[in-house]
Amino acid sequence: MFSRLAAKRLLEIRRVLRPSLALSSPASTAARSFSTALNYHIDSPDNKPDAPWEFTAANMERVKEIMSHYPSNYKQSAVIPLLDLAQQQHGGWLPVSAMNAVAKVIEVAPIRVYEVATFYSMFNRTKVGKYHLLVCGTTPCMIRGSREIEEALLKHLGVKRNEVTKDGMFSVGEMECMGCCVNAPMITVADYSNGSEGYTYNYYEDVTPKRVVEIVEMLRRGEKPPVGTQNPNRTRSGPEGGNLTLLGECKPPPCRDLDAC
Ligand code: FES
Structure with missing residues (x-):
């Protein structure tokens, strides 16, 4: 009883302080990372369990x-590399049907793959x-200006964090420390423009707001x-x-000097 009252009170305080955080709507999740942006699965035309999905013949060899x-x-130990391959094949994201395909390969219940x-x-x-584009948001990068880097990217592309530009070319997310x-x-660019064969995951370090915009424009030109x-x-x-x-x-x-011994 007491804990329910405390939780209710906390929610009221959060609503006053940050209205966008307190509501459990899709809009309130926009600032989270991509994986946590979806708290639960809701079927949609391009993300439903009965949609056909299988690894391509070339990727089956890699599987x-x-x-x-x-x-x-x-076999279940292969879950992470297989999910990674499925994500590359599917243009950078994992519909539930792709996760089910992975579950089938490693012979586990789909929930075991969803958990990962x-x-x-x-x-x-x-x-x-x-x-x-993933901006590192952990302390050393934050102290060196990662917020300004993210702001420059979002402003230049005209999107919010985790949104995709209208032409489908760019999205901006946040990552925690990427080890440099x-x-x-620094930022990372996961390049899904050439399928799993041409997939790259590159680091761009010591960046400035001006430099990240230049990098975006170079990528847009195919450079x-x-x-x-x-x-x-x-x-x-x-x-x-x-x-x-x-x-x-x-x-x-x-x-x-061993001779002197
Ligand atoms: S804090 Fe950004 S790479 Fe470590």
């Missing part, structure tokens, strides 16, 4: 290759753009922006302007 990495009594696909934010359960904090802030650091004064993760320490020849480690 066999992936399955060969696992013992035959642990809904847990990992790299699996998208709603449509994304051909180029899905030394080059913060391939150079990956890695976008700061011309850095080499990979090295210090800007070159090394300031450890400039001489490295000394070899001291060795014992």
